[in-house]
Amino acid sequence: MSKSLKIYIIFSIVLILFLLSLNLIGLNLKGEYTYQILVWTWIIFTFYIVIKFWKIIYIKIYGFLLFALVGLSILPMAIPFFSILSFLFNLNTIQTIKVNDKYKIVVTKKVMAMKRAYIYNNESKFLVLEKSNNIARPDYSDIVSETLNLNSDDPKLYELENTPIQQAKLISVNKDSIGIEYQILNKKKIIYHNLNETYGY
Known part of the structure; x- marks a missing residue:
C-alpha cells in the first residue's frame, strides 16, 4: 500500500474519531473557520487520493460511493445538499x-x-x-x-x-x-x- 494512501486512511479515521469524541464530551474547536479548514483539507486530500489511485478497484468503489452520497443529498428537496454547501462555505x-x-x-x-x-x-x-x-x-x-x-x-x-x-x-x-x-x-x-x-x- 502506498504511503500517501496509508496517511489518508489514518488521517480520515483520526479526524472522524476526534470530531466524534469532541461532540460526545461537548467541546468545540476554537476559531470561526476551524471546522471548514479541517473538512476542506480532507476533501482536497480525498480528490488527490481518488484521482491518483483510480485504477485500484476499491478506490473506484469508494469514489462512486462518495459521488452517490452527494447525489442522494440532492433528492429530498436538496436540503441536505444545500446544508452541506452552507457549512463548507460558511454561508449560514x-x-x-x-x-x-x-x-x-x-x-x-x-x-x-x-x-x-x-x-x-x-x-x-x-x-x-x-x-x-x-x-x-x-x-x-x-x-x-x-x-x-x-x-x-x-x-x-x-x-x-x-x-x-x-x-x-x-x-x-x-x-x-x-x-x-x-x-x-x-x-x-x-x-x-x-x-x-x-x-x-
Whole structure:
C-alpha cells in the first residue's frame, strides 16, 4: 500500500474519531473557520487520493460511493445538499459579535429556517478547545423591531431586518434571562432574552 494512501486512511479515521469524541464530551474547536479548514483539507486530500489511485478497484468503489452520497443529498428537496454547501462555505453565518470573553452572538440564516441570533456562553478549556453552550436564540427580526421601535407588522421592518448589529453590550445575566444592549442604525435598546428557549429547533 502506498504511503500517501496509508496517511489518508489514518488521517480520515483520526479526524472522524476526534470530531466524534469532541461532540460526545461537548467541546468545540476554537476559531470561526476551524471546522471548514479541517473538512476542506480532507476533501482536497480525498480528490488527490481518488484521482491518483483510480485504477485500484476499491478506490473506484469508494469514489462512486462518495459521488452517490452527494447525489442522494440532492433528492429530498436538496436540503441536505444545500446544508452541506452552507457549512463548507460558511454561508449560514451572517455576523459574529464578541460581546466579551465569555459571550458571543452569531447571527445565522439556515436552510429553510428563520434568521436568528444565537447567543453562546463560551468557556475556554484548553489552548484550542472550548465549551460553547447556546443559551438563547431569538428571532433576528424581533431584535431589529425592538431596537428600532418598530411594530412586527410595519412594512419598514421587512426592509430593515437585514441591518447588521453595530454593537452589543452585556447588561446582566441570571438563571432565567440575559440582558443585552443592542445598537442598530445608531439606536440602542436593552433586550432581555429568556435562557434555554427551545423555540426554533
